[in-house]
Amino acid sequence: MEIATQETQGKRTAYFGGLAIAIGGAILFSTKAIVAKLLYRYHLDAVTVIAFRMLFSLPVFAAVALWKMRSEPPLSRADAWRLVGLGLVGYYLSSFFDFLGLQYITVGLERLILFLTPTFVLLAGAVWLKQHISRAQWLSLFTAYAGIVLVFFHDLQGGMSNVALGSLLVLGSAIAYALYLLGSGEMVKRLGALRLVSYAMCVSSAACIGQFFVLRPAEMLVQPMEVYGLSLINGILCTVMPVFMTMTAVQRIGAGAASQAAMIGPVSTLFFGAVILSEPVTSWQLAGTALVLAGIYLLSNVKGNEK
Template sequence: MTKSVTDSSGSNAGHLGGLALAIAGAVLFSTKAVVAKLLYRYHIDAVTLIAFRMLFSLPVFAAVALWQMRAGPPLSTADRWRLVGLGLVGYYASSFLDFLGLQYITVGLERLILFLTPTFVLLISATVLKQRIGRLQWIALAIAYAGIILVFVHDLDGGGDVVLGSLLVLGSAATYAFYLLGSGELVRRIGSLRLVAYAMCVSSAACIGQFFLLRPAGLLIQPAPVYWLSLVNGLLCTVAPVFMTMTAVQRVGAGIASQAGMIGPVSTLFLGAVILAEPVTSWQLAGTALVLAGIYLLSRVKKAS
């Protein structure tokens, strides 16, 4: 009896710990938009911003990649090329488009658009893979996109090139959806930790190489706050949430971890208000609620099917 109670309490503690990791990971990953906005105040561009982000995160991912290289079986040539492609699409192109878009839109709208990634996965599956979309899935898509339109129309009144920024972030969500679809078979074969470490190394090489191709090396000399904010962006907003989310998925499963991630857009909205003084209006709250409701309904429909 005592052992049963102990096992039950240990299981509950593990579940709560996994849930806490999923929530913390979602909040930290969402915070990168706020950090990017702070960095843009020092008049650096997206090419420089993403290069600094990867310079600080690369050592960690490279260490994990070397560890996994020694622990796991060697990769085939085909798998190596797939990893290069996935790294360029999922973490280089997607991140670069995201940071470009952040120059023009609020962090709240950016996070909501990125949260549409599961809908892009569904739409790509339907158009490219010819999978059928059910009636409830269409309803979920309609609710989610209605929320985006609500916030988008509201933000158009704030000036700036909101249309361009929104399209860039939409491109980020779409490219990451292609990454998710393309990584499905590979992650089952080589493992999620190995896949992420290798893909992030590829992405880091592309981001840093892009900087040296397009910008003078002298731009590496920046004010101290740029280094500190880039350190936060690289370690707390990139490395930490990746491993937190992976650990959470192992403890509580992908379904619960993804639902806990719904805290991301909400946290970004309020962090933007507190740190960046971006207003939180009833329109934004209503749009956020619609997006979250649509994504939650979509996750329940997929789970039921």
């Protein structure tokens, strides 16, 4: 009896530990938008911000990729090309659209739009894979999109310039990442999450850094120390750590619980946006955020019950 109690307590401790890791990863990943906004105050553009982000995160992902190359069988040519495509779509294109959009909209709206990614995966599966969407799933979609519309029109009426353009760019980011998730589903089972992510991030880093040297003069690498500090935070705390923390959490508590823990992300972004960036938080924004979170929660529960 005592042994059974100890085992139960051990499992409970492991679960709450995994949950804490998932929440921490979600908060750190969401903070990326806050750091980007701070970097824009130094008159940088999206091309430069994302290049600095990848310059600091690339050494970690490259080290993991080299380790996997030595310990795992070599990739087939077909898998190598798929990984190139996934890296360009899922991390380069998605990140670039995201950072471009952040120049025009609040971090709260950006995080809510990105949080719609599971709904785009569902819709893409229905269109291309002919998967059935249940009534409960349609309800969750309607609830989440209603929340986005609420926040979008609130920001539009608040006098923010180019809100529509910024929202479309971030929407493109969410769609690109949804395509990445659809394309990586089968590969992650064969290659493993760590190997796939490290390879894809190396491809994305090469694209982001190469884009900088094509479009910007090398002199722009010389920046104030504050820019390097914020970029280090962006690359390590807001990119590398959330990736590994999320993977660890999924292994400990499962993908469903980890994805629900990620719902803290939009809330933390709204809070940090108000405290650090002095972005206003209104009742309309809170209502819209609640609707989006409710919609994604319903969707995750429906998927969990179907499995």
